[in-house]
Amino acid sequence: MEEQKQMELARLTTGDIAYRYDKSIVLVFSGPRKVLSTSLYNGGYHEDFEAVFNRDMTQGSGMPCESFAPTYVESMKIVAERLGLAPELTSGMGTAAHMENASIVSRSYKELTVTAIVTGGVETNGGRVGDPASYYKTAEKKCGTINIMLVIDADLPPGILARALVTCTEAKTAALQELMAPSRYSTGLATGSGTDQTIVVANSESPLFFEGAGKHSKLGELIGLAVMAAVKEALKRQSGLTPAQQHDLLRRLRRFGVTEEALWQRYREEAGADPLIKAQFITALEKVTAVPALFPLGVLFIHLYDEYLWGLLEKEETWEAAETLLKEMAEVLFLSLKESVSMQDDYMKSMEHLLVYAVIERGRETLGETASKETHADVGA
Template structure:
């Protein structure tokens, strides 16, 4: 299936669980691809492949090494393994997002698939993978894969600079969605397996030597990649402003989870407790406008404390005011934070939340 024709004259196809771009002419390509990655001028095609065999099934390699696995995939989709760079992901190619922006005779297109629910993380998070040899299975699914096509000629260094700007745009999209890391209390900056391919057109009469944020090229990269990443994440896993309008999702990275709340509630309730009733009330208030607003402000206070932008005393004072506002809204008594650490703040929020749920359960 042909999805579109790029300004470079190359067509974008979707078939065999892949997004494929065969080149009509020589292109300059810079990529993070395991096979034929880095800077190349001899490639004949690039692709993005969905390695997911099916719902609930593990993504496994078709060969002893990832490089051999990708070569097999390349041949199966009818491309030359010697002159093709490809990326793998567990995201569906049906959920691809394609955004194009133009300025005068410059056209930039971002082709994105992605998901970060499983392995979204923040740069610098604790990691345990350190193997200089091939892995027996593919990385965890959830990669944000980007093919960025620029209809202009760029020198190699600027092609790499375009990849940096592209990466900044991806991270900006995740920041705007307040997507949390699965490995720390921080906000995600990407997934652990993100990949990018940047393509430039040496046949274009337009020659550019800047791809940073001060250049029009940099602006167009941001204006294509940022919305494309958001759209792809929304299609793949539902990650969107609407989904993020949730008290639980805002607190997830700080460990306030549905099951943890239930365990704390059940452990402090003297009479018989019905879990379905508890969860029903929790889900009812989870998206309440006031509670989500207070939660968003409260979590940001914890971030500011971690980043050392606010002191513990400042955070405690503001957090106590938010607790009072939330408690007053629901007609319950607010706990008072005594300490100046994150743990003290989290215990206080959990306390007021459980009190609200307890009162709601009594009303039913």
């Protein structure tokens, strides 16, 4: 009994218990449940399940997800057996996220409680719906990334359980949007990962019965609040994705190919005599982009381009407004407007030019300040 208590993560208002063991989170039902699962393994709608699970399928850094059989379904059946579950009476999800980083969030209103159990990360697999696909094989299955178990302590008809799944997905996407999580496959913002999975559970024994789970219903509101909070917390634990981490201009620019490496290559072309070595360049670049007033202007520059790509702004008005922002950024960095601001046909090349020019003009000065501070610190010691 003591060992079981150590594995116990949470007791839900439904009476169900979430356990963590063998790289998995297992939700054991205390009675009849309606389950809707997006998993390839026993997915779809069921009323006879005894449990559902989420398993970390990683083997180690840089290694592929582990598999116990030739197919995903067969592999998950073996996982279910290892977890002590009846394979035909459960559904499970595989993921590359660690169970120690799971987030459990409940939201309540009067007698109604909704609980979201989430694992997730989008650093390597975040994508935007409509991004170019990587395969057309109906049997291929990768490890899931943002996996959600959503437990509703109320009874729902099957159709409303499906509507709850839609609301849950909207909430996940809203959380990613508020974090400005980038797609890894396009210049867009992520709406999820390429392999997300969700299991929604309703309590068939509950005296509460709802016929709506959309945004106008209280149930829909609770689903949104619980899932958004749990997704954000899981991403923070697994990937370190937080508002503070996203308050970084270089991170925000990466989805457009404006990376440290791209800027370094451009610097090598434009630096002229006595260039900085790469380590010095990156240090100087980080100091330039850390100027407090630069970040909000840079974010506005990026968002202008997003609106242009979405068809909400015309090119002429976008480029004109962007040039105004570049001039403000140049002033913040005390740069010559004539030399630093060059609005090019390739929108992001204009930002590259500004940042590289700033390093050329301020790089030695910035590095000199750093060296001076380090020298004074050594003398003081």
